[in-house]
Amino acid sequence: TQLLEQSPQFLSIQEGENLTVYCNSSSVFSSLQWYRQEPGEGPVLLVTVVTGGEVKKLKRLTFQFGDARKDSSLHITAAQPGDTGLYLCAGAGGGSNYKLTFGKGTLLTVNP
Amino acid sequence: DTEVTQTPKHLVMGMTNKKSLKCEQHMGHRAMYWYKQKAKKPPELMFVYSYEKLSINESVPSRFSPECPNSSLLNLHLHALQPEDSALYLCASSQEGMVPYEQYFGPGTRLTVT
Numbered sequence: 374t375q376l377l378e379q380s381p382q383f384l385s386i387q388e389g390e391n392l393t394v395y396c397n398s399s400s401v402f403s404s405l406q407w408y409r410q411e412p413g414e415g416p417v418l419l420v421t422v423v424t425g426g427e428v429k430k431l432k433r434l435t436f437q438f439g440d441a442r443k444d445s446s447l448h449i450t451a452a453q454p455g456d457t458g459l460y461l462c463a464g465a466g467g468g469s470n471y472k473l474t475f476g477k478g479t480l481l482t483v484n485p
Numbered sequence: 486d487t488e489v490t491q492t493p494k495h496l497v498m499g500m501t502n503k504k505s506l507k508c509e510q511h512m513g514h515r516a517m518y519w520y521k522q523k524a525k526k527p528p529e530l531m532f533v534y535s536y537e538k539l540s541i542n543e544s545v546p547s548r549f550s551p552e553c554p555n556s557s558l559l560n561l562h563l564h565a566l567q568p569e570d571s572a573l574y575l576c577a578s579s580q581e582g583m584v585p586y587e588q589y590f591g592p593g594t595r596l597t598v599t
Contacts, residue, residue: 404585415489415575415590416528423585461527463588470586471516471541471579475527 375400377464379476387484389451394479396462397444403466405445406473407436410459452483488512489591491576497597500566506594508559508576515581516540517559518588519551522573528590534559535581566598 378397386392396405404423408416420429422438422445429436433456435448449456459480463473489510498504508517516535520528533541534553548570550562559576576591 406585406587408590413573413593413595415491415573415577415593418587418589421585421587459525463527465585469541470584471518471533471535472530473588478525478527480525 375402375464375466375474377462377474377476379462379479381479382477383480385482385484386452388453390483392449392452392481394447394460394462394481395444396446396464396476398464398474399443400464400474401442401466402464402474403442404464405438405442406463406465407445407447408461408463410461410478411457416459416461449481452481454483454485457481457483489576489578489589491574491591491594493594494592495595495597497599498563498566499599500568502566503562503564505563506561506574506576506596508561508591509557510576510578510589510591511557512578512589513556513580514578514589515556516579516586517553518577518579519549519559519561520575520577520590522575522593524573528575532561563596566596568598571596571598 407419410416427438433450462476519531522528532551552560573593577588579586
């Protein structure tokens with residue numbers, strides 16, 4: 374059984390601060406997806422990383438996939454209240470193309 | 486267009502009712518999914534359809550009955566639910582045959598069982 378350990382579980386910061394969310398596993402994933410979910414809405418796909426060592430940027434968000442494809446991080450620069458939400462990492466692979474292994478999520482609150 | 490739509494947005498039903506949740510996508514995806522999500526928890530996979538055939542059933546109780554009438558539509562029929570079935574039900578879709586299988590989620594149906 375593949376597991377993704379996501380940390381921190383909760384994060385409350387002030388507008389303008391930087392933060393990093395981590396997802397770690399002892400298993401190798403073929404790809405890893407990051408989602409943001411706002412209350413009462415479905416998760417929105419932010420990015421998919423596929424290659425070990427890959428770095429992708431989406432405005433103030435930087436995503437990294439570990440060289441061994443076992444871990445990933447999301448870094449947000451100068452956080453804004455609009456970044457508030459539940460961030461989920463989800464790993465694909467492990468024998469099924471359909472099953473994602475989700476981390477437990479990071480609930481981020483950015484205070485004005 | 487990466488949109489998955491779900492209806493209704495909210496649903497309140499009694500334990501003796503029968504209701505259905507609907508999902509639609511027009512991205513040409515041939516894999517469709519139902520997930521259940523409790524508050525502040527990650528989604529839990531329930532069912533997967535591939536090319537309109539049920540591919541995965543994650544040991545879901547029979548009071549949940551999925552249906553895939555065509556490649557764009559996915560239904561979840563509900564009957565004799567329990568209060569603990571109250572949750573956000575999410576539909577998702579992905580392309581077949583293209584790694585990675587990126588899943589696109591709908592906005593969800595908030596279900597309350599009374």
